[in-house]
Amino acid sequence: MIAPKTLKLSIKSLREFAKKRLPDADLIALDERDECPLDIVRHMCSPDKLGIQLLFVPEEYGGFGGGAFDVYCVCEEMARIDLGVATSVLATFLGSDPITVGATPEQKKLWLSRIADEGILFAYGATEPDAGSDLGALQTTADRIEEDGRVAGYRINGSKQWISNGGIADAYTVLANTPNGPSWFIVDRGAPGFSQGKPEDKHGIRLSNTAALSFSDVRVDADRLVGGVEGQGLLQAQAVFGYTRLMVAAFGLGAGWAALDKAIPYSAKRIQAGSPLSEKQGYTHKLIVPNAVRLEAGRAYIEETAERIDAGEGNLNTEGAIAKYMATEAGNSAAEAAIQALGGYGYTHEYLVEKISRDVRITVIYEGTSEIMEMTISRDRWQSHLKTRGRYYHDRATEMEALNARHSDVGAGYAALALHALAEIMEKARTGRLTRHQHILLRLGEWIAYAECAGSLARRAARMADGKLNEKGSQRFDATALAAISRVFGRDAAARVAQEGLRWVTGAGPETAAPDGELAALEAAVNLPAIRRAQTGLLFDMDLVADVLYGRAAKAAAHVA
Numbered sequence: 001m002i003a004p005k006t007l008k009l010s011i012k013s014l015r016e017f018a019k020k021r022l023p024d025a026d027l028i029a030l031d032e033r034d035e036c037p038l039d040i041v042r043h044m045c046s047p048d049k050l051g052i053q054l055l056f057v058p059e060e061y062g063g064f065g066g067g068a069f070d071v072y073c074v075c076e077e078m079a080r081i082d083l084g085v086a087t088s089v090l091a092t093f094l095g096s097d098p099i100t101v102g103a104t105p106e107q108k109k110l111w112l113s114r115i116a117d118e119g120i121l122f123a124y125g126a127t128e129p130d131a132g133s134d135l136g137a138l139q140t141t142a143d144r145i146e147e148d149g150r151v152a153g154y155r156i157n158g159s160k161q162w163i164s165n166g167g168i169a170d171a172y173t174v175l176a177n178t179p180n181g182p183s184w185f186i187v188d189r190g191a192p193g194f195s196q197g198k199p200e201d202k203h204g205i206r207l208s209n210t211a212a213l214s215f216s217d218v219r220v221d222a223d224r225l226v227g228g229v230e231g232q233g234l235l236q237a238q239a240v241f242g243y244t245r246l247m248v249a250a251f252g253l254g255a256g257w258a259a260l261d262k263a264i265p266y267s268a269k270r271i272q273a274g275s276p277l278s279e280k281q282g283y284t285h286k287l288i289v290p291n292a293v294r295l296e297a298g299r300a301y302i303e304e305t306a307e308r309i310d311a312g313e314g315n316l317n318t319e320g321a322i323a324k325y326m327a328t329e330a331g332n333s334a335a336e337a338a339i340q341a342l343g344g345y346g347y348t349h350e351y352l353v354e355k356i357s358r359d360v361r362i363t364v365i366y367e368g369t370s371e372i373m374e375m376t377i378s379r380d381r382w383q384s385h386l387k388t389r390g391r392y393y394h395d396r397a398t399e400m401e402a403l404n405a406r407h408s409d410v411g412a413g414y415a416a417l418a419l420h421a422l423a424e425i426m427e428k429a430r431t432g433r434l435t436r437h438q439h440i441l442l443r444l445g446e447w448i449a450y451a452e453c454a455g456s457l458a459r460r461a462a463r464m465a466d467g468k469l470n471e472k473g474s475q476r477f478d479a480t481a482l483a484a485i486s487r488v489f490g491r492d493a494a495a496r497v498a499q500e501g502l503r504w505v506t507g508a509g510p511e512t513a514a515p516d517g518e519l520a521a522l523e524a525a526v527n528l529p530a531i532r533r534a535q536t537g538l539l540f541d542m543d544l545v546a547d548v549l550y551g552r553a554a555k556a557a558a559h560v561a
């Protein structure tokens with residue numbers, strides 16, 4: 001782990017470098033020219049310059065050995081600067097992941113030291129034209145080359161699609177099918193038979209190079225098979241999902257806040273109908289406050305998951321998926337709202353919010369689409385529901401009730417309502433065998449994410465109140481503000497789970513309407529009346545969050561749990 005002071009210093013240098021070398025005018029010009037600023041990417045990765053790569057390389061190979069929390073902090077900052085450049089810089093981290101988790105000690109020493117000492121750029125080549133979300137459909141092959149009765153190397157044939165740094169990397173980790181299954185190989189840029197396509201003309205992250213790769217009888221020596229054992233590729237890819245999805249979650253968070261941080265000052269100055277837009281509740285409570293709240297819910301889940309990964313709790317793939325889902329969807333929504341918030345100006349290149357909106361769009365696609373995240377989340381928690389005979393979320397709700405008893409203002413009571421309702425909706429889905437409908441399974445993924453994030457945000461607000469928040473994390477909001485943010489989100493989560501859940505378990509049930517008594521029983525089971533009552537005070541809390549965001553003296557808190 002990196003010491004908090006060192007991390008803060010690195011982030012400060014990063015911010016200062018970006019201010020000098022990537023001013024807004026340059027970002028707009030590079031975006032228009034569809035150009036990756038390779039000199040800047042190399043500067044950021046060079047050990048004798050900014051050396052961002054060093055943060056992630058383990059200490060024994062010459063890096064600083066940053067953990068998941070450090071990665072989150074740096075990724076958020078990078079995304080605030082430019083998501084294309086962030087993608088280019090962090091692609092090396094992604095590309096070297098199969099090596100970090102699966103390589104032999106000799107391979108690790110060679111390649112991770114080269115990243116640290118030489119600042120070489122990596123690309124991560126998994127996706128293919130016909131294998132995107134479903135990597136099992138992989139068609140690239142790696143055939144053994146046998147010499148003197150031993151495997152001397154492999155011959156790689158096939159193609160890869162949408163590879164970040166595809167046209168500029170020095171080395172590539174490439175997933176290919178061996179006789180024993182998918183395996184990662186390290187391929188040099190200049191290998192005979194290996195070619196890179198021209199940069200893709202993309203909707204966003206136009207400062208990042210994305211290119212197809214083509215392999216025609218590319219020979220690699222046997223020591224380029226990551227880990228030296230065939231068939232470990234998908235396991236190695238999975239082993240870092242929790243970590244890498246947190247990285248993209250932080251991208252969504254950083255880009256979303258970058259957009260809001262343009263909309264907030266703009267609306268404080270923009271006068272329409274005689275007063276600033278920031279004073280118009282119909283504006284702030286639609287375009288600004290809900291997005292800030294959702295981003296902070298994503299942050300709470302990212303920070304909690306990062307701390308758990310750093311504490312050695314394992315890969316936490318499902319938690320990584322929840323963090324990615326919430327923060328990237330929130331980032332998209334915030335950037336989209338920021339265009340609206342700036343009106344006609346938002347629709348032009350000059351004000352940058354439309355660029356951020358195009359850029360952040362990728363975060364709900366790469367490293368697993370939002371729909372794949374919903375499926376991942378839902379499948380895993382469905383098993384937990386079954387194994388515990390429906391207790392899983394009731395137990396989590398009980399924990400929230402205990403937290404509410406200690407901190408009545410941090411929204412834990414609302415999170416408890418959301419979690420209890422979720423348990424009931426899942427049970428109804430089980431007895432009605434509703435998860436045979438894929439739509440229900442995926443919607444469950446969404447409600448799970450909301451309910452779990454409500455819990456996480458309430459815990460974060462309580463920790464803030466107790467003065468126990470991780471000092472590396474964001475300190476943007478004080479305890480009062482964070483509690484109000486949590487209450488707004490908790491109410492949303494409870495209403496969403498109950499109302500949408502009831503809608504879909506009814507919608508997926510028999511074609512003939514259930515008797516009124518049965519529907520009323522279901523509403524009582526999810527505690528719909530209490531969830532409706534819990535909306536009391538919502539507007540007041542949103543006013544409070546708006547006041548904090550605009551630096552106005554907030555009204556006295558009048559929350560009743």
Ligand SMILES: Cc1cc2nc3c(=O)[nH]c(=O)nc-3n(C[C@H](O)[C@H](O)[C@H](O)COP(=O)(O)OP(=O)(O)OC[C@H]3O[C@@H](n4cnc5c(N)ncnc54)[C@H](O)[C@@H]3O)c2cc1C
Binds near residue numbers: 131134161164365
């Ligand atoms: C700019 C950019 C950079 C990228 N960088 C990299 C990189 O560096 N390395 C790399 O390996 N890949 C990279 N990718 C690829 C990216 O990870 C894939 O695009 C992504 O995983 C989705 O795959 P796909 O594009 O084939 O879409 P598909 O898998 O075809 O999905 C299309 C749509 O169908 C949905 N869908 C798919 N399967 C299901 C299902 N079973 N049920 C319900 N809905 C489903 C998806 O959610 C999506 O909405 C990059 C992509 C882009 C655009």
